Amino acid sequence: MARLMEEQNLIDMNDEKETSSYQNSFNWVDITQGFFESITELELGELLHDELFGLFDAMSAIEMMDPKMDAGMLCNRGNSKPYTFSQAAITGVIKLDGLSPSEIIGIIDSTYACIVSWLEGHSLAQTVFTNLYLHKPDQIIDKTLKIFCYAVYKIIEEIRECIVKASVYEEEDFQSVMYGGYKLQPDITEQKTISMLREVEEELHRKSRIKPVDDETEREYNDGLALYARIRFTKMLYQVLTLMGRKEQLQQNLSGCQRLLCNCSDMIQIMIKTVNRGVKADEITNHPNVMGFDPMTNQRLLPPTFPRYTKIKPRIEALEYMDELINRFKIVTKITSYNNFHGALDFFLEFSRQSPCILSRSMLQIVYLPTANRVFGVHNFSDILKDAARNFIAPPALMPKSVLLQNHQAKEFVDNFLGHCANVFGTLLQTSGHNRARQRDRLAYLFENFANLQDEAERVDGYLHALSMKGDSPRPHLACFGTWILYHTLRLMVMYLLSGFELELYSVHEYHYIFWYLYEFLYVWLVSAITRADTFILEQDIHSESHKGRSGKKNAKSKKKKATARPYHLEILMYQALQYICGGFYKALVGFRLDGRIPLPENQFDCERVRYEHRLLPFSYLLTPPPVNYKKFIEYMNAQVNKKNEKATSESQYFDGCRYFHQAKNMLDRALELNPANSNTVNEINDLLKVAKTNFIVLKLLNGGHKKDSKEPPIFDFSCHQHFPIIKLT
């Protein structure tokens, strides 16, 4: 205590003055010397702390002066302090007026590079707002730059709103946080922004009419054109974003958008061609190198997490990204032609398969369901689902002229059921908007919802069945809604298992039970569900025909319809082909195992049962199809391998696999002959054909004893199809 009292007298007067100037509540005493003397009494490795503070807490501390953890460290490095907008303007570091066109082009392109980097998951503070011009656009004198800066504010506001609203992002996709006091200009309306942009655009256009006479004016002329394209692009991009994000009159807006998007594409092509007209375009740096950009300007706004070093995309790559974004927007606008739900769902899944960027993903979500339960903001989502169920399996209760729903209770049950469907299918659509890795996680959670829907569907079917059988024209109503939900459940199960291949989650020694599950259960169930729907629709047609027969008028017409019916022919063929392909893989993999060509994990670190159960865990929520446990799998395997009391050879497995791939090929050929309307389906069939044909040949070779003694593991090449590999022997 005495020493402490001594130290009280050692108050550093200077320090006190300093502190009092910014923190009056503290009374600082220098203890540096005492501190450094005292710590020498501690043992090596001994920590001095309170009993409430432990080593575990200490672990989570940020280490200062470690460049990997200390974001603030960069701020004091070197002597150049980051300028604020006003400082930079006064000292002339940034020009507010009299910028040359190539300077403005450089700033615009760099700003787009920042926007693109933001869309790739970096924070706004480290990307777009490293542009000092955006800090105080109202003080910029140059009109083109000023209006552009205003427009950038509006554009990022629209983007942010769209992404937040669709909410299909995770922290790795997008950062919605606005650090610091950057207010998105609320006082400038949308119309004002567009008219200001139009004004600048027309001004630039007028200038470009003066034809060049010599080299000097030619350069100016071309710079002017390049600048014109950029302002025009900015204007139209903003228009597209506002139109697509609007709930009202969505259909009309989107047709307007298509024209705008085409113009955007034209302009972005000019921008890509003229990217070198901007200043310092040829330098390659990690951050924009033109006037007004300072990577450090917002360093202090960052949260105290590990600093993320933001590498801003090069200008040319950013413009190419924008070009692709515009093309993806064009695809998104096509969703409006899908009025039936199944078509729309396939559209969503196909769109997601191409791993689109966060903005286009979000846009698709808010275009299709701008408000919950309103498709395109107009149709009731439950009604759309009702149509989907009717088209799928024609449940008697949903058919026109049906008297079943005149029963009050029955109507309530069906309406409730469709309401629940709307919730779950809404979640499914949203799930398909997430990035591919997150989708798998979310699918696993969806199975619980689908299990509940299955249960409800069964009860509704049961009630309607009992009601229907009591009525005048009794018709069975069993397993109508149930089959429809089961069909979707099975599709999700297949998607879940296949996504593991795409995400490279499975090891090769796990492939055989994944393919076995698909081959032996999921595709079989799927085919049977669709077949049931198919026959049910046929029965419904016959039923309604016999009713119409009395009026005897439309007979000819409905007969014609019958000839072209069997709407599921193609889908059944596809699933059967896929089933055979999976069977082929399964057989091939068992063959490789028998030959000892699949590297297995070390015995003591491995438990196949644990892996199997982990891979199929999400299916345990479901009652139909019942989950197949590991014991059954092993029994099946043993039965297959030891057929007829004699040990199976790998050759017989290769032979079976070979046959399966051949059957798959025949099915696919037949599917192709049906001339599928959708070009995606045609591409899919062709890819699968290539896989089936190649693997057929490989297995045929193996069956013939090719490289029999080789222990080299085969290579599974997913470059042709993301789920079904081509087997290669080395």
Add this chain to the structure above:
Amino acid sequence: MDTHEQNQNFDTIMTNEEKFNENGEIKNEVININESAGKQKLRSWLNRHLRIKMTDGRILTGAFLCTDRDANVILGLCSEYLSENSEPRALGLVMVPGRHIVTIHLDI
């Protein structure tokens, strides 16, 4: 037979725990009695506000939570100041390596 064995096991576990507790308590008392003046002084500063100036000129203020022989200091609820008169930036729990400490001030 089984229950008897279990009871026996249980007893041995109990006695072990007791011993462990006893040892722990004795050890703690020893530390408290024999703690040197320097350690006592450091202990008296625990949970008080410190203001640390680092080699790069930044100033950190926060609650003193922990230190060791190399003067590595852990501060809780820490704020960072670029210079004397600048705005603070909240950092939370930080560890300042002893070799980067220039001065330490205590709030009294």
